[in-house]
Amino acid sequence: MGDVAAILRAYPHIGHWLSIDADGTVRVWSGKVEFGQGIRTAQAQIVAHELALPVARVQVEDVTTTRSPDEGVTSGSRSVEEANEGLRVAAAALRLALLDRASRRCSVPREQLRVADGCVVLPDSNRIPYESLVDEGMLETVINGDEPLADPDRGSLLGSAVPRVDLPAKVFGRPAFVHDLELPGMLHGRVCRPPAPQARLVESATDEVAAMPGVRAVVRDGTFLGVLAEREEQVIRAARRLRRLSRWEPGLALPPSAAFMLQAETSDVVVAEDGTPPADGDISERLAATYSRPYLAHASIGPSCAVALSDGERYRVWTHSQGIYHLRQELAKVLRVEEDHVEVIHREGAGCYGANGADDAALDAVLLARAVPGTPVRLQWMRDDEFAWEPFGTAMFVRISADVGSDGAILRWNHEVWGNGHRNRPGSAGAVGAGERRGGDPAAAVTNLIAGAELADPIRASVAAPPPTPSSGGGRNANPIYAIPSRRVVNHYVAHTPIRVSALRSLGAHANVFAIESFMDEIADHVGADPLDYRLRYLSDQRAREVIKRVRAASGWDTRARDRDGRGLGLGFAQYKNDGAYVAVVADVEIDDDIAVRRVWAACDAGLVVNPDGLANQLEGGIIQAASWTLKEQVTFTPDGITSRDWTSYPILTFSEAPELQVEVISRPHEPPRGIGEAVAGPTAAAISNAIFAASGVRLRDMPLTRDRFIRAA
Amino acid sequence: MTTLLVNGRRVESEADPDTALLYILRNDLGLKGSRFGCGDGMCGACTVLVDGKPATSCNLPISAVAGRPITTIEGLGDEERPHPMQRAILDLQAAQCGYCLTGVVMTGAALLDGQHAPSRSEIRAALDGVLCRCGAHDRMVRAVERAADIARAST
Numbered sequence: 028m029g030d031v032a033a034i035l036r037a038y039p040h041i042g043h044w045l046s047i048d049a050d051g052t053v054r055v056w057s058g059k060v061e062f063g064q065g066i067r068t069a070q071a072q073i074v075a076h077e078l079a080l081p082v083a084r085v086q087v088e089d090v091t092t093t094r095s096p097d098e099g100v101t102s103g104s105r106s107v108e109e110a111n112e113g114l115r116v117a118a119a120a121l122r123l124a125l126l127d128r129a130s131r132r133c134s135v136p137r138e139q140l141r142v143a144d145g146c147v148v149l150p151d152s153n154r155i156p157y158e159s160l161v162d163e164g165m166l167e168t169v170i171n172g173d174e175p176l177a178d179p180d181r182g183s184l185l186g187s188a189v190p191r192v193d194l195p196a197k198v199f200g201r202p203a204f205v206h207d208l209e210l211p212g213m214l215h216g217r218v219c220r221p222p223a224p225q226a227r228l229v230e231s232a233t234d235e236v237a238a239m240p241g242v243r244a245v246v247r248d249g250t251f252l253g254v255l256a257e258r259e260e261q262v263i264r265a266a267r268r269l270r271r272l273s274r275w276e277p278g279l280a281l282p283p284s285a286a287f288m289l290q291a292e293t294s295d296v297v298v299a300e301d302g303t304p305p306a307d308g309d310i311s312e313r314l315a316a317t318y319s320r321p322y323l324a325h326a327s328i329g330p331s332c333a334v335a336l337s338d339g340e341r342y343r344v345w346t347h348s349q350g351i352y353h354l355r356q357e358l359a360k361v362l363r364v365e366e367d368h369v370e371v372i373h374r375e376g377a378g379c380y381g382a383n384g385a386d387d388a389a390l391d392a393v394l395l396a397r398a399v400p401g402t403p404v405r406l407q408w409m410r411d412d413e414f415a416w417e418p419f420g421t422a423m424f425v426r427i428s429a430d431v432g433s434d435g436a437i438l439r440w441n442h443e444v445w446g447n448g449h450r451n452r453p454g455s456a457g458a459v460g461a462g463e464r465r466g467g468d469p470a471a472a473v474t475n476l477i478a479g480a481e482l483a484d485p486i487r488a489s490v491a492a493p494p495p496t497p498s499s500g501g502g503r504n505a506n507p508i509y510a511i512p513s514r515r516v517v518n519h520y521v522a523h524t525p526i527r528v529s530a531l532r533s534l535g536a537h538a539n540v541f542a543i544e545s546f547m548d549e550i551a552d553h554v555g556a557d558p559l560d561y562r563l564r565y566l567s568d569q570r571a572r573e574v575i576k577r578v579r580a581a582s583g584w585d586t587r588a589r590d591r592d593g594r595g596l597g598l599g600f601a602q603y604k605n606d607g608a609y610v611a612v613v614a615d616v617e618i619d620d621d622i623a624v625r626r627v628w629a630a631c632d633a634g635l636v637v638n639p640d641g642l643a644n645q646l647e648g649g650i651i652q653a654a655s656w657t658l659k660e661q662v663t664f665t666p667d668g669i670t671s672r673d674w675t676s677y678p679i680l681t682f683s684e685a686p687e688l689q690v691e692v693i694s695r696p697h698e699p700p701r702g703i704g705e706a707v708a709g710p711t712a713a714a715i716s717n718a719i720f721a722a723s724g725v726r727l728r729d730m731p732l733t734r735d736r737f738i739r740a741a
Numbered sequence: 742m743t744t745l746l747v748n749g750r751r752v753e754s755e756a757d758p759d760t761a762l763l764y765i766l767r768n769d770l771g772l773k774g775s776r777f778g779c780g781d782g783m784c785g786a787c788t789v790l791v792d793g794k795p796a797t798s799c800n801l802p803i804s805a806v807a808g809r810p811i812t813t814i815e816g817l818g819d820e821e822r823p824h825p826m827q828r829a830i831l832d833l834q835a836a837q838c839g840y841c842l843t844g845v846v847m848t849g850a851a852l853l854d855g856q857h858a859p860s861r862s863e864i865r866a867a868l869d870g871v872l873c874r875c876g877a878h879d880r881m882v883r884a885v886e887r888a889a890d891i892a893r894a895s896t
Binding site for chain 2: 062063064065188190191193194195197198199200201202203204206207209215258259260263326327328329330375376377378380407409410640641644645647648649650651652655673674675679680681682683685686687688
């Protein structure tokens with residue numbers, strides 16, 4: 028909770044977080060943004076709980092650099108863990124301040140007062156509404172950080188399935204996304220990117236395109252090329268023509284495959300090393316296997332979009348970035364203006380699942396708006412822009428070996444993981460060197476935004492940074508949670524990054540858990556043990572054992588078919604980041620003409636649950652998305668560029684292919700809340716792979732686990 | 742000049758007849774509920790009903806729908822009188838980011854128009870024209886079943 032203390036130091040006043048309108052509406056300013064995970068609803072619930080209010084009286088405001096606390100990036104399933112805890116303390120402080128004020132005003136000891144339904148209640152049952160107690164001075168009260176929180180068991184709000192506050196607008200088709208923002212006189216913009224990364228624009232028919240119907244400007248600055256028109260269909264046509272009439276000098280060739288990583292120069296970090304390797308005489312055999320996953324796309328359904336306005340000196344941009352303050356720094360750096368000349372306002376986008384093109388599109392919009400001072404610009408990426416230019420989740424390789432004793436026990440575990448970095452957002456330390464964030468040496472500057480490196484006066488493109496701590500990035504969940512007496516876990520960070528990558532939901536945990544949990548199954552099979560019981564041998568943590576126990580019961584594990592006759596159950600388990608939510612997953616796979624995941628059971632323990640239905644929804648979504656990654660997805664490329672540029676070349680799981688789900692959420696109101704969105708990815712991937720093995724005896728170790736690979740391996 | 746019948750309203754469009762319906766809806770009529778996803782009719786985020794049948798408006802030229810009744814999600818129902826699909830989505834909280842919801846709601850509505858008790862596999866097959874990235878599939882399929890229940894109960 029160190030981050031909570033830090034954020035409360037930076038934003039110490041109640042009024043930094045909360046205010047109360049004359050009509051009793053409580054307004055919430057948080058730095059954490061909504062992207063479909065339901066955070067606005069959770070925040071409204073937390074504030075409503077602390078202040079004893081109906082959720083409908085709480086209004087969560089848009090996140091903006093002019094008003095909201097700078098809470099960095101909304102990511103890593105941490106929004107509930109950290110931000111909401113800060114907000115919760117602020118709300119608790121406001122409750123205390125309201126009680127104090129009522130106590131003084133009515134000369135009644137505070138202990139005799141309580142709060143209910145937006146009022147302070149006096150011993151004689153008279154009520155004073157909050158709005159008649161609050162004033163500016165109260166909002167300047169400094170939050171101590173140790174204000175007592177409302178009892179999590181009190182009332183039913185915290186821990187109840189409050190409906191999502193953002194959903195009605197979406198269900199009835201009202202404007203809900205940044206894509207839907209419309210400003211008077213707004214022009215439509217598109218960008219024309221090269222066929223391949225790092226290609227350089229040599230010539231373009233800017234005059235010819237500028238003369239097309241409705242076109243207001245063709246914007247060229249170095250290799251950055253875009254067009255503005257009055258109507259959207261006009262700008263789409265103009266951008267297509269502009270691309271056809273442009274010529275680029277090829278950049279660096281892409282590698283033939285991701286396997287270059289295994290030969291690349293690496294910087295190695297020991298994630299874990301303990302115990303002494305067993306004596307040779309104790310080792311009955313050594314098992315080893317290598318697992319991999321390809322580059323994965325975030326593949327948001329709505330391509331990135333931003334709306335920008337500039338008067339030539341100052342800039343305002345509406346964006347679905349996950350980190351508006353970091354984006355502001357990055358924009359200021361590229362535009363070479365002071366940060367206070369840039370205002371960034373968050374509006375929702377389509378689900379992003381990590382760093383997609385949101386930040387890049389924000390810069391694109393600003394560069395186009397700079398060319399037409401005073402006129403707002405809506406920049407929308409086309410589908411192939413998103414597929415070709417979003418930063419992918421890095422490909423990864425995991426090699427595990429284990430020494431096994433004669434009794435079938437694991438004596439020693441070696442885990443090595445290779446991959447590019449996972450952090451290349453604006454504000455990622457290392458990608459943006461700490462020294463240059465404010466001032467510093469501009470010569471050393473790099474930018475994470477595509478267009479920043481395309482300009483005639485460019486800033487060097489960044490590559491994804493090495494992990495800041497051994498167990499983060501590619502090291503996330505690399506260390507098996509099991510009580511194995513001796514281990515060595517190494518993360519080989521590959522700096523050479525020919526294909527642009529950044530954060531994808533769960534970072535390294537997807538591939539690491541896939542590998543660990545597949546390998547646990549392989550060892551169990553080898554020594555003739557039940558894979559579930561075999562895991563329990565190495566788990567003493569009761570919360571870990573409990574989720575496995577639940578999923579064992581729900582899935583009918585003990586009575587499952589074991590004849591490898593085309594149908595089988597597989598298990599995957601992990602504690603996210605080794606200190607977060609516990610998740611156990613069982614997949615039911617049928618192999619017929621294709622590999623089909625029919626059903627998935629999951630049990631999770633995420634500590635205090637703010638909204639059980641919201642959490643179940645996150646868990647379900649995580650399962651289906653991970654099933655999609657694991658079964659179907661891979662970014663494809665040739666030396667000339669990315670070739671997976673549409674939904675045919677980058678297929679994702681369809682409705683007919685999606686499994687039926689049964690999830691169970693264990694609530695522990697007195698344990699700290701833990702994010703769940705990412706925690707289920709690794710266990711799901713492994714459960715599917717293990718179920719394929721259970722159904723067929725075929726072990727697939729390279730994702731995606733496709734029919735073709737199955738046939739080759741069978 | 743192209744005549745369009747959108748949500749029971751007659752509108753004349755001066756846009757090029759090749760223009761995709763989506764841009765007329767969003768930019769000229771202010772109907773932002775149909776979302777741009779791919780421009781190729783592959784993801785379903787822009788789904789509308791033409792003659793009661795689902796159609797992707799992102800690759801549908803207005804010349805092809807001149808004079809034919811078009812229903813967008815805004816015309817399907819509102820908070821006071823929600824369509825059973827909209828009710829069911831809210832009841833089951835069957836969404837995450839909601840960007841694909843228009844496709845799910847419109848496709849589900851068209852399915853229920855022709856069939857009062859579709860099977861789970863018929864629902865899945867109908868929704869295969871819609872891509873959901875957040876993974877709300879299971880809830881959405883159940884929402885179509887619930888919408889069928891709501892529709893039956895109200896007739």
